[in-house]
Amino acid sequence: MAYDSSAEIKARVAASPEQVWFALTDAGALTAWYWPASMDPRAFSDPVAGGRFGVDAGDMGFAGEYREFDPPRRMVQSWRWTGDDRDSRVTIELTPSGDGTDIVIVHDQVDEETAEMYRAGWESCLTRLPGYLATRSAGSR
Structure with a gap:
């Protein structure tokens, strides 16, 4: 099978990029938006290069490692879906744009x-x- x-x-x-970065790296934030709350997700995150992260929602979940970490602009993560036998890679780039x-x-x-499934x-x-x-x-005002 080709993994290309x-x-x-x-x-x-x-x-702001800082707000989005927080949402992408804070364990509590991940449980608030990543999956519907009805799935009662649990998350962990050590937001530094080499740190581990993951979300578990019962029979669904993933975990990985932050490989590159350039807050609040870019991160590269290893990614493994629960039950998979190999890692994939996720690159996330944030760019300020107007407001x-x-x-x-x-x-x-x-x-x-x-x-296609990941998309x-x-x-x-x-x-x-x-x-x-x-x-x-709204809650921080």
Whole structure:
């Protein structure tokens, strides 16, 4: 099987790169937006190069290691879905854009079918991110 496919996902959110970075690296934040709350996810995150992270929602989950860490601009992670026997790679880049942040996620080192599944998964997660960011911003005032 060839692991030379990738999924690229682009999004824009009305929040600063620092706010988005926090949402991507804080364990509590990950449980608030990554999966629906009804799944009761649990997360851990040690947000430094070499640190481990993961989210577990019962029969679904993933874990990995922060390989490159350049807050709040870029991170590269290893990524392993629960039950998989090999890692893939996720690169996330955040770029300030007006009053918000452009997000580019590339999930690679996967086969074509898995790339499409990851694309759909990331797009689903990113639909919940703006709501989390708005709630967090409103709560910090």
